[in-house]
Amino acid sequence: MRSTPKNIAILGATGSIGRNSLQVIKALPDRFRATYLVVRRNVDGLMDLVAEHRPKGVALLDEAAADAFRQKAGDSLEVLSGAKGVKEIVGRDDVDLVISALVGFAGLEPTLEAVRKRKTIALANKETLVAGGELITRLVQEHGVDLIPIDSEHSAILQCLVGEEPASVAKLILTASGGPFLTTPVERLASVTVEEALNHPNWKMGNKITIDSATLMNKGLEVIEAHWLFRLPPERIDVVIHPQSIIHSMVEFVDGSVKAQLGLPDMKLPIQYALTYPNRTPMNGARVDFPGIQSMTFFEPDRRKFRCLELAYGALQLGGTAPAVMNAANEVAVEAFLDRRISFQKIPDLIGRTLDAHAPGPVSELNQILEADHFARSHARSLLS
Ligand SMILES: NC(=O)c1ccc[n+]([C@@H]2O[C@H](COP(=O)([O-])OP(=O)(O)OC[C@H]3O[C@@H](n4cnc5c(N)ncnc54)[C@H](OP(=O)(O)O)[C@@H]3O)[C@@H](O)[C@H]2O)c1
Incomplete structure (x- = not known):
């Protein structure tokens, strides 16, 4: 008997993980459907994705971009906007699985909402667990949610752990x-x-x-x-x-x-594994050619x-709020480097000085994480100016 395809909401559809996810979904039409696409503000990129993948609805975090998108798309599909619109999509009954692939701290709250609404989550947005790991993992356990990593390293570990007892893991x-x-x-x-x-x-x-x-x-x-x-x-x-x-x-x-x-090195493999977990499904594409690799090397990081x-x-x-502070300071520093306002070597300086100015507190509630994030951003920005 054929089952109906799983409905998927992709947060960060215009990004690198989002686009790879859409390719994986497109190759398995009997199994998956891209039902909702969520982006920040890339109107043209989203228009192209809508034309190709025909989702039921979309959401844009940026309100002005959402208005611009509505004008272009007309009433051909549902368009929601802002954090509220994203939250609504994540919680809908016709969403079975959420791919969390926005970039940065912005991924935390929609992912938290997906946990609260007991959706299966394929997680690419690592900043969610860095800033809110304690809260998210507690709620994941309480709500019995499947949180499956997309990050290739964590997907690899998950694959290595199949069939093993937690007590047999050394490191x-x-x-x-x-x-x-x-x-x-x-x-x-x-x-x-x-x-x-x-x-x-x-x-x-x-x-x-x-x-x-x-x-x-x-x-x-x-x-x-x-x-x-x-x-x-x-x-x-x-x-x-x-x-x-x-x-x-x-x-x-x-x-x-x-x-x-x-x-x-192709993210389609860990994305597909997260979607089909704990099973595997055939996938086309290049394979590891061992004679072609010739050598694999390993050494300590400096x-x-x-x-x-x-x-x-x-x-x-x-512990506590320290990782959230580090994450926020890193986001400010990376943005400043990309804008050519600081040198590459100033990135760790800015993060270290922001961490030094912070006394870590507990992270059992969302508002504690939001406050730590807010503190770190303003402190790092003040150091920049
Ligand atoms: N790329 C990878 O191979 C890879 C591998 C492992 C893990 N990850 C993780 O996956 C996440 C996404 O990475 P990516 O490389 O796909 O990023 P990306 O290509 O930069 O795409 C980011 C997506 O998030 C949206 N976005 C950008 N800035 C935002 C902001 N400030 N607030 C909310 N949304 C924002 C973008 O929307 P617009 O287009 O509308 O701006 C886009 O849809 C990150 O957490 C990353 O660490 C990525």
Whole structure:
């Protein structure tokens, strides 16, 4: 018997994860349907996606952009707007699964709403767990929600853990490509350009995560994300540089055995795994060609050169609101770097100084996270000016 396709709401449809998700969904029309698309303000990009994927409705966070979209689209589909519109879509009865792929802290509240409405969540927005991990994971448990990671490292760990007892896990090993400045001398980092930082060697992603990859903050955010998803303390989550990005992460077990998940650097694979979890479905595309790879290398990250990684471990150790503060300061710093207002090396400075100015508090309620985020943004901005 054929079942009806699962209705999916994609938050961040115009982004890199959003567009890859739409391709995965399009290739499996009997299984999935892109029912709602949510973006911030990219009117033309959304118009193109609507023409191709024919969702029932859309939402734009930006009210002015939503008005512009309504004028172009007419009454061919439902158009909602603002945070309220996004919240409404996430909670609708005709949404079975939410792909959370907005960028940054903006992903937290819609994801929280999806948890409250007991939707299955495929999570790309790592900032949600960095800023609100304690609250989100508590509510996920209370509401019995499936929260499945899309991030390739966490998808790899999830795949390695299938069939294993939690007590047999010794540690998680997250792999990192090392980004575009892996071999750049530390003295050169102060003068690297935005274009150089955006030139990631292996992955094609949105601008914010690409800069995070260049500073290694992305790996720091992933350590915190892994802590909340897999419930291990920071000292049992390691990072290893693996420039070829073929091994997406590993799990070491108590007997010394190590399982790794391998694949080409293409986000469609972890996205499809999150949608079909715990099953697998055939997927077309290139396969790992081992003789073609020839060698895979691994080494320790240089934590003095890439200070953001150390800042993230420190924030996780501090706990409470510290990771939310670090996340917000990082968003301000990355935006300032992309706007060419600060140098690459000022990114960790700004985050470190904002963390130093904050006394971590508890994070059991949303308003505590929002206040910490607000404090960090204003403090980091005051340091910029
Ligand atoms: N790209 C990857 O390969 C990858 C891998 C793992 C995890 N992730 C995570 O997935 C999330 C999305 O990454 P991405 O690379 O797909 O980002 P992206 O290409 O920059 O797309 C971001 C999406 O979010 C919207 N957006 C941008 N700024 C926003 C803001 N300030 N508030 C609310 N919405 C905003 C954009 O809408 P408009 O187009 O309307 O501006 C777009 O739909 C991030 O949390 C990232 O860390 C990405």
